[in-house]
Structure formats: structure tokens, C-alpha cells
Amino acid sequence: MGEKIISKINLEDEQDIYVKRGMVRAEFDFWVGIVMDKFYEGLQNKQFIGTKCSKCGKVFLPPRNRCADCFAKAEEFVELPQTGVVKNFTVSNYNVTERRVRKAKEPNMVGLIQIDGADTAMVVPIINTNPDDLKEGMKVKVVWAKNIKGHPNDIAGFEPVGGG
Amino acid sequence: MEKVGIVGYYQLKPELDIMMSPYEAIFTAVRGALDSAGLKRKDITTVVTCTNDYYDGKTISNCFKVEAGGAYMKDETKVELDGAHAAAYGLYRILSGNHKLAMIYGFSTPSCYFYEPVRILELDPTFDRTMSVINPYTTGGMQMRAYMKAFGVNEEDIAKVAVQNYKNCSKNSLALPEAKKPDISVQDVLDSEILSSPLRRLMYPIPCDGATAMILAPERQSLKITDNPVWITGMGQCQETYYLGDRDLSISVSMEKAAEKAYKRAGINDPKSEIDVAEIFGHTSCEELILAEAAHLSEKGKGAILLDSGPALNPSGGAMSAFTPCASGLTRLVEAAKQLRGEADGYQISGAKKAIASGQVGFCAQNNIVFVLEGGG
Amino acid sequence: MAHKVQPAIISCGFCEHASKRSDVNMAELVNEAVEDCIKKANIDWKDIDAVINGNMPAFEGANMPELWMGDHMAAKNKPMLRVTTGGTTGGSVTIAGYYSVASGLYDMVLAIGFEQQSCGDTTVGLASVGLGEFTIFSDLGYTIERMRSNMGGGAAIGIASYQAMNYMRRSRATEEDLARVVVQNRRNAAKNWWTHLKMPSITIEDVLDTPYISYPLRFGMVCPASDGACAMLITTEEKAKQIADIPVYINGVASYSNESAILGIDCAGAGQVDPCEQLGAMKSAEVAYGQAGISFPNKEIDYAEVYSPFPNQELMWVERVGLFEENKAPEAYQNGVTALNGELPVNCSGGVNSTNAIGASAMERPAEAALQIMGKAGNQVPKTVHTALGHGWGGSINLITHVVMSDEPQRKWR
Numbered sequence: 024m025g026e027k028i029i030s031k032i033n034l035e036d037e038q039d040i041y042v043k044r045g046m047v048r049a050e051f052d053f054w055v056g057i058v059m060d061k062f063y064e065g066l067q068n069k070q071f072i073g074t075k076c077s078k079c080g081k082v083f084l085p086p087r088n089r090c091a092d093c094f095a096k097a098e099e100f101v102e103l104p105q106t107g108v109v110k111n112f113t114v115s116n117y118n119v120t121e122r123r124v125r126k127a128k129e130p131n132m133v134g135l136i137q138i139d140g141a142d143t144a145m146v147v148p149i150i151n152t153n154p155d156d157l158k159e160g161m162k163v164k165v166v167w168a169k170n171i172k173g174h175p176n177d178i179a180g181f182e183p184v185g186g187g
Numbered sequence: 188m189e190k191v192g193i194v195g196y197y198q199l200k201p202e203l204d205i206m207m208s209p210y211e212a213i214f215t216a217v218r219g220a221l222d223s224a225g226l227k228r229k230d231i232t233t234v235v236t237c238t239n240d241y242y243d244g245k246t247i248s249n250c251f252k253v254e255a256g257g258a259y260m261k262d263e264t265k266v267e268l269d270g271a272h273a274a275a276y277g278l279y280r281i282l283s284g285n286h287k288l289a290m291i292y293g294f295s296t297p298s299c300y301f302y303e304p305v306r307i308l309e310l311d312p313t314f315d316r317t318m319s320v321i322n323p324y325t326t327g328g329m330q331m332r333a334y335m336k337a338f339g340v341n342e343e344d345i346a347k348v349a350v351q352n353y354k355n356c357s358k359n360s361l362a363l364p365e366a367k368k369p370d371i372s373v374q375d376v377l378d379s380e381i382l383s384s385p386l387r388r389l390m391y392p393i394p395c396d397g398a399t400a401m402i403l404a405p406e407r408q409s410l411k412i413t414d415n416p417v418w419i420t421g422m423g424q425c426q427e428t429y430y431l432g433d434r435d436l437s438i439s440v441s442m443e444k445a446a447e448k449a450y451k452r453a454g455i456n457d458p459k460s461e462i463d464v465a466e467i468f469g470h471t472s473c474e475e476l477i478l479a480e481a482a483h484l485s486e487k488g489k490g491a492i493l494l495d496s497g498p499a500l501n502p503s504g505g506a507m508s509a510f511t512p513c514a515s516g517l518t519r520l521v522e523a524a525k526q527l528r529g530e531a532d533g534y535q536i537s538g539a540k541k542a543i544a545s546g547q548v549g550f551c552a553q554n555n556i557v558f559v560l561e562g563g564g
Numbered sequence: 565m566a567h568k569v570q571p572a573i574i575s576c577g578f579c580e581h582a583s584k585r586s587d588v589n590m591a592e593l594v595n596e597a598v599e600d601c602i603k604k605a606n607i608d609w610k611d612i613d614a615v616i617n618g619n620m621p622a623f624e625g626a627n628m629p630e631l632w633m634g635d636h637m638a639a640k641n642k643p644m645l646r647v648t649t650g651g652t653t654g655g656s657v658t659i660a661g662y663y664s665v666a667s668g669l670y671d672m673v674l675a676i677g678f679e680q681q682s683c684g685d686t687t688v689g690l691a692s693v694g695l696g697e698f699t700i701f702s703d704l705g706y707t708i709e710r711m712r713s714n715m716g717g718g719a720a721i722g723i724a725s726y727q728a729m730n731y732m733r734r735s736r737a738t739e740e741d742l743a744r745v746v747v748q749n750r751r752n753a754a755k756n757w758w759t760h761l762k763m764p765s766i767t768i769e770d771v772l773d774t775p776y777i778s779y780p781l782r783f784g785m786v787c788p789a790s791d792g793a794c795a796m797l798i799t800t801e802e803k804a805k806q807i808a809d810i811p812v813y814i815n816g817v818a819s820y821s822n823e824s825a826i827l828g829i830d831c832a833g834a835g836q837v838d839p840c841e842q843l844g845a846m847k848s849a850e851v852a853y854g855q856a857g858i859s860f861p862n863k864e865i866d867y868a869e870v871y872s873p874f875p876n877q878e879l880m881w882v883e884r885v886g887l888f889e890e891n892k893a894p895e896a897y898q899n900g901v902t903a904l905n906g907e908l909p910v911n912c913s914g915g916v917n918s919t920n921a922i923g924a925s926a927m928e929r930p931a932e933a934a935l936q937i938m939g940k941a942g943n944q945v946p947k948t949v950h951t952a953l954g955h956g957w958g959g960s961i962n963l964i965t966h967v968v969m970s971d972e973p974q975r976k977w978r
Binding site for chain 2: 621630634651664668822962
């Protein structure tokens with residue numbers, strides 16, 4: 024959370040970190056939880072681990088431990104392949120982070136990608152291709168980051184199968 | 188559903204950077220609403236506020252606004268979604284019979300924070316937030332692509348929606364000055380910068396500072412307060428799933444369910460012919476069409492038809508006219524009420540009898556709320 | 565106007581509270597309480613018409629988290645409302661549940677309050693309540709030193725120690741009296757399954773042996789920061805009679821706001837000069853009792869859950885909400901009136917002093933009070949409870965929630 028504190032008054036000798044132009048920052052850490060823990064572990068081994076609903080059999084990736092339609096447990100883990108299909112995509116000219124919006128140097132390709140065997144899609148970057156070559160239904164495969172840390176950022180992105 | 192009256196309202200003139208303190212802005216809006224109804228602060232029995240801790244940069248954003256909002260020694264609470272949701276909670280309070288006059292206000296100042304970055308904090312922190320590719324631009328782009336593909340709509344049709352909104356803004360004295368573009372053409376919209384393909388800059392409203400207040404009262408009290416109340420006859424609300432991959436972005440399930448519920452409560456069978464004015468809060472021009480279609484104002488994929496015939500779509504300019512987080516939905520309600528009261532100076536739809544107004548939060552309009560309004564007279 | 569629809573609580577669910585629920589994420593934490601609640605009510609999740617939730621978003625760094633957590637709240641394609649008012653969030657959510665049912669628009673409403681404070685730093689979150697006012701202070705020419713002393717040791721404890729001093733001056737309560745409240749709470753908490761600080765054999769001396777944080781409040785007197793969630797099902801009288809053995813009818817709700825503390829707006833007013841005066845609480849109590857047809861709260865209320873992160877507040881609240889005469893609470897605690905087997909048991913769940921998952925705390929108060937009426941509480945009082953009170957406090961010591969419930973529906977017309 025960022026908080027902008029603007030003070031136009033200069034306090035004589037006591038001008039310290041408490042009052043100044045700028046941001047007060049609070050850091051947050053999130054517990055990943057029961058099923059995401061396995062997903063993170065899978066990333067470390069360059070695998071996609073999804074979950075399966077115990078009632079309707081839907082496979083979720085990224086995993087969740089409840090199926091919204093059945094409100095049933097989805098804690099059966101399934102390993103999923105590293106290839107998928109682009110369901111939707113967009114090419115963004117902006118980088119939006121939790122801090123600011125910046126014009127991107129290179130356009131960002133973002134895709135809604137459904138991994139083969141999963142029933143849901145995830146929003147991830149698409150890399151190593153030309154924005155004009157993107158199309159729906161395109162087959163893609165995952166590209167792993169150089170340093171694997173067991174974190175979603177291990178997914179560097181997805182590239183078209185066959186190099187694009 | 189018993190009908191509830193809208194007896195007063197006030198919109199602060201939106202600005203990109205308003206020269207007012209939060210308290211001053213809220214006070215002006217609340218005071219204005221009371222004056223418009225000829226009431227005093229002592230007449231208020233409950234206050235429902237809509238502000239957001241993250242947007243205000245302050246934990247418990249309502250606790251210092253008690254005095255400014257007229258809530259001192261009043262039953263006060265806060266809804267942290269859209270202003271329209273606060274209106275819904277005010278409606279519950281009135282319908283319960285416990286309260287006789289509900290003050291509702293929504294307020295935010297995007298000049299003090301970065302709107303798009305703060306939206307990122309709505310994402311699932313265990314995956315989507317770390318990937319940081321979902322934001323209002325990319326979701327808007329994907330939604331537009333899904334819509335265009337599903338129904339074979341082209342970019343021009345969506346640009347036309349934006350053009351009409353900008354033209355409507357120029358007639359609305361309370362529209363954001365930057366959005367008043369009487370001479371804009373479809374080509375201007377299509378030539379504007381791409382935010383996230385195919386979404387363009389001019390299809391996306393500018394977040395601006397503002398505050399809106401509205402007063403609700405039960406039927407009997409409304410008739411005593413004003414000769415010309417506007418009645419809320421129906422309300423529906425719905426939140427769909429979060430995951431974009433689970434949703435068909437070309438339609439809006441939540442809006443459809445919310446609108447159907449609202450129509451049922453209001454006894455409306457054929458919205459296309461019965462509704463005269465629709466004030467829809469769409470986050471992009473494309474979303475406006477999707478939501479209007481989901482509200483059964485036109486067939487799916489034929490939303491652009493509303494620009495020429497059928498219910499008047501956003502005569503005030505819609506979200507383009509005043510896109511204030513926490514207040515946009517409430518502003519839509521007020522604009523619809525203005526049409527029904529015949530107070531929409533310069534953009535009045537003649538003979539407007541019934542209207543709908545919508546509010547939303549979430550990416551690709553995840554949580555929607557619809558009100559059906561009827562003119563009193 | 566007579567009551568059109570009479571809302572009733574049929575079930576309350578909790579998850580286990582701890583300082584770090586690192587085994588689950590926020591959604592799963594909430595899901596535990598929701599499933600517990602639905603299971604105890606023995607209904608189908610599809611019967612739930614609407615969901616209302618709330619937490620203090622600044623503590624977890626997630627804005628409107630119900631958007632992504634909705635599926636874990638049994639809320640897919642259902643109306644969802646978010647109500648947050650700081651410390652009183654849980655109470656405000658309960659009240660919103662009451663109004664949703666009382667409006668006649670929904671029959672079965674699930675109310676959820678939650679907090680996973682281990683995700684962020686609570687004091688940073690709370691400090692921003694005060695930080696927002698820094699501009700005002702500096703405009704007035706306050707020096708940093710003076711600001712620091714005025715703000716005390718941060719948001720909550722700073723104001724609570726002033727409150728404690730004012731209360732002790734008025735009532736001549738001693739530190740021992742404060743410690744006694746803590747001991748009663750922590751011992752009660754040990755018998756309740758979901759609580760956080762369980763200390764079955766704590767003594768007054770143990771509490772008084774801990775160091776001061778801010779005089780007169782010692783380390784051992786201060787509430788913990790917990791992770792936890794609470795859920796509650798509120799429905800109509802007719803449905804409640806079919807589902808629950810003993811439905812708990814909500815007969816009076818109020819949340820009257822006082823002026824914000826310290827300086828008031830733009831330093832224009834005096835704000836609250838005496839933070840233990842609590843006009844808002846007194847007004848809320850009066851209105852809620854009036855709705856419920858209670859004329860003599862000290863005689864008619866059988867059980868009370870008040871929101872007291874700090875022990876002085878428990879003494880203060882039971883007086884302000886009309887359960888004891890002014891300045892008489894310390895004596896009542898000394899005589900065991902408020903103990904489990906006393907005449908008027910207070911906070912037998914362990915209270916906020918033992919478990920404080922902020923967004924859930926103010927909901928756990930009415931929830932535990934309701935469970936005492938149902939006879940299903942974790943630390944059930946031996947006597948039969950007919951009428952109970954759930955109270956909440958928050959904001960800049962100016963927001964209050966007050967929920968009065970009973971095993972009989974409201975008879976009095978309003």
C-alpha cells in the first residue's frame with residue numbers, strides 16, 4: 024500500500040522521515056495455502072500441478088481447492104503438460120505495476136492460455152513471437168525462467184510451438 | 188418489492204485534480220443533497236458511505252468522514268464497493284422499516300493515487316498479482332477481442348459508442364471538462380493510441396475526482412418531502428467468478444442475472460420497449476455494450492443498435508462523463524433520476540418514464556448491480 | 565411500523581485462530597469458517613441467497629479480496645456486498661446481514677468476517693489511520709515531537725492508554741482490576757476451541773509481572789494479532805424455525821457514530837475530549853434496546869459479549885452499554901458477577917483480549933452470544949440465556965455496533 028503524504032510546511036530542525044513528500048510503504052507477504060503450495064513446488068520441478076474437482080471432475084490450473092460450481096473440494100492433484108492453447112490475447116503498450124503505469128518499450132503480449140487437459144485458463148505473458156503473428160487457437164508451450172525459484176515468475180512466458 | 192423514493196441528490200462537478208479536501212468535497216455533496224430536498228441534517232436517520240481504504244490511502248477511510256458526511260450520532264456504515272452498492276445497502280435499510288431517511292454518498296480522488304496500479308491489489312495475490320499482467324488495460328483489451336470475435340462486431344461500432352458518449356458529455360454541464368468533445372469523429376477514436384489491443388485510449392474513461400450524494404426515503408415520507416420523487420422499483424445484484432479463464436468475456440453473466448432479478452422485482456417483462464433510459468456504468472466503451480446487451484436492452488452482439496433506436500443509452504455520457512471510483516455507479520443512478528424528473532438540462536430524453544442504472548466493480552465487470560427507476564409525478 | 569420480516573441467526577461457524585495460519589491462504593481460511601457454518605446449519609450452499617463480507621483490507625494488502633475469494637465463500641453468481649468499518653467490520657457485516665433479510669429481499673444471507681493479519685503489519689495498517697491526519701497536524705504547526713507524544717505508541721494502544729487513564733481516574737480502578745479482566749478472559753478462552761491465546765492457569769500476578777507497553781497497559785494485557793474468520797447464517801423467522809432447534813432472533817441493531825477522536829475534522833472541533841465517555845456507544849445501546857423492547861438492560865440481558873482488545877475497555881463498555889452502573893464494573897468483576905457461573909457472564913468466549921482477528925472480532929461477539937442462546941457455545945454458561953448482547957468498537961474510537969438478540973422474536977411494535 025502506498026500512501027502519499029504531502030506537507031507544505033517545513034518543520035525547522037525536526038524534519039525527519041516522518042513528514043516529507045513521498046510514500047510510506049507497507050510490505051505484505053501472502054501465505055500461498057494448501058493447493059498453491061503444491062503448485063509452487065511443481066514449478067520448482069518445471070511441472071504444472073493442477074487440481075481436480077471431486078464432484079464434477081473439472082481440472083483447475085492454477086489450482087484452487089474449491090470448485091465454484093459444486094462448492095466441493097478440489098484437492099486431488101494432477102500433473103499437466105507444458106503445452107496449451109491461446110484462448111484470447113491482447114498486446115499492451117503499457118506496463119502496469121502496483122506502483123505505477125509506464126509506457127512499455129516493447130509491447131507486452133498477454134494471453135489467456137488453457138493448458139492441455141485443464142478446464143480453465145490462466146493469464147500469462149506470451150514471448151518469443153511477433154504481435155502480428157498472434158491468433159486465437161494457437162498452440163503454445165511454456166518457457167521457464169533461467170533461475171527457478173518455485174515462484175509463479177518461473178514462468179517466463181509461453182511461446183508458439185515450433186518457435187513461431 | 189416496495190418502492191423507495193429518491194428525494195434528493197447532488198453531484199460535485201468532476202475535475203482531474205479537485206482543489207478541495209476530502210472533507211470539503213463530501214460536505215459539499217451531502218449538504219447539496221440535503222438542500223435539494225429541502226431537508227436538514229437532523230432529518231437523516233442513517234448514512235451509508237462508499238469510500239475505499241486503498242483509494243483514500245487510509246485505514247478505515249470512513250472514520251474521519253463522520254462529521255463531513257453528516258453522520259455524527261447517526262446510524263453510519265460503509266460499503267467498500269461501488270456507490271451503487273452503497274445505494275443498495277441504503278435501500279435495505281429503508282425497506283427494513285428501521286430508517287426513514289438514508290443519506291448515501293460515494294467519494295474518491297484519483298488525483299491522489301494511481302488508479303490502474305491500485306486496481307492490481309484486487310488480484311489473487313498467490314498467482315495473478317505476481318504475474319502482473321492483468322490490469323484494467325489488458326482485461327479491457329481481451330474483453331473487447333472476445334466480444335468482437337463472438338459477434339462479428341468491428342472496431343468502428345465500438346468507436347461509435349465512445350463518440351456518442353463524448354458528444355453527450357458536451358451537453359452535460361456536470362461532465363468532466365476533458366471529456367467534452369462535441370466534434371469528435373469515429374476516426375479520431377480509431378486513431379487514438381492503443382492501450383492494449385484492440386482497446387484504444389478514447390474508449391477508456393479518465394479517472395477523475397468527485398463526490399456524489401443521494402437521499403432515499405420510504406414511499407410515504409418521499410411524498411411528503413417532494414412532489415416529484417423518483418421511485419426505485421427494482422434492484423438486482425450479482426457477482427460472478429473471478430477467474431477470467433472461467434468466464435465468457437463476450438457476455439456478462441452477472442449483469443444478466445442482476446438485471447433479470449431487478450426486472451422481476453419491478454414487474455418489467457419487456458425491457459426493450461418499457462425502459463426509456465439506460466445509464467450503464469461500463470469501464471470501457473465495449474463493456475458498455477456488453478452490459479447493455481446483458482440487461483436485455485438489445486440482442487446479444489447488436490448493442491450498437493441502441494445508438495439509434497430503443498432505450499437511450501447513457502444520455503449523460505456514461506462513465507466517460509465522470510469516472511470517479513466509488514461514485515460512478517451512484518452518479519449513474521442520479522443521472523437516471525434526473526431524466527425521470529425532467530431535470531436533465533440539455534440532454535433530457537422527452538417523456539422518460541422508466542430507467543435503469545447500473546454500477547459495477549471488478550475486472551471485466553465481475554460484480555454488477557442494477558436498479559430500475561420509475562418517474563413519480 | 566411493525567416488523568415486516570424478523571431476521572434470525574441459525575448458525576455460526578469459525579475457523580481455528582492462531583497468530584500465523586501459514587498453512588492456508590486467505591481464501592482457504594475463510595472457506596474453513598464458511599464450511600463450518602454451512603455444515604452446522606445443515607443446509608445446501610445453494611440455498612444461500614446473498615453473501616456479505618468484510619475485513620480490514622489494509623492489513624493484508626488486498627483490496628476488495630472478496631472478488632477473487634468469492635468462489636470460496638459459496639458466492640458464485642450470487643449477490644455480494646462488502647461492508648468494512650475498521651474494528652467494527654464484523655458487527656457491521658452482521659448488521660448488513662440483518663438488514664438484507666429485514667428488507668425482505670433475501671431469505672438466507674451468509675455473513676463473513678475475516679482477517680489474516682500475519683500477511684501484513686497490523687501496526688502499519690493502523691498507523692495509517694493516524695498518518696492521514698499528519699497533514700492537519702503539521703498545518704497547525706505541531707512539531708514532530710509533539711505529534712509523536714500525541715499519537716502515543718501507535719494507533720490502537722495509544723488511544724487505549726488514554727482511555728484507560730481516563731477510566732481509572734473516574735472509577736478508581738487499579739491495575740489489578742485490569743489484570744483481573746485479562747485473567748478471566750484468557751481462562752475462558754482456554755475452554756473455547758477456536759480461540760488464540762489459551763492460558764488456563766494464568767494469574768493476576770503473571771499479568772502484572774509483564775512490562776509496560778504504554779502506561780497503564782502492560783504486555784500481558786494487550787490483545788494478540790490473530791488470523792481467523794467467522795461466518796454466520798441469517799435467515800427469516802419462518803425458515804429459522806424449520807432449520808434450527810433454537811433460532812436466535814436479532815431484535816435490535818444500531819451503529820451510531822461519534823465524532824472522530826483527537827481533533828475532529830480539520831481541527832475545527834474539540835473531537836472527543838474524554839475517550840472513555842463514548843456517547844456513540846450509549847446512543848447505540850439506547851436505540852438497540854429500544855428496538856428490542858428492553859427497558860432494563862442490567863436485568864434483562866443474560867449474557868454479554870463486548871469488544872475489548874484492552875481490559876480497561878471491557879470495564880468501560882459494560883458500564884456504557886447499561887449492564888452496570890457507572891464505575892461499578894471493577895467491583896462486579898471482583899465479586900465474580902461476570903464469571904462463567906455468575907449472574908451476568910461477560911465474554912465467556914475469551915473475548916477480543918484473547919483472540920483478535922480484527923475483521924472477524926466484532927462478528928465473533930454476536931456469534932458467540934448467539935451460540936450461548938442456542939446452547940452450543942464452546943464455553944457454555946450453566947444458566948439458560950434468553951437475551952444476549954454482541955457489541956463492537958472501532959474506527960478512531962468513534963464507531964460502534966450493537967446487536968441485541970433473543971430466543972423470542974420481537975413483540976413490541978415500533
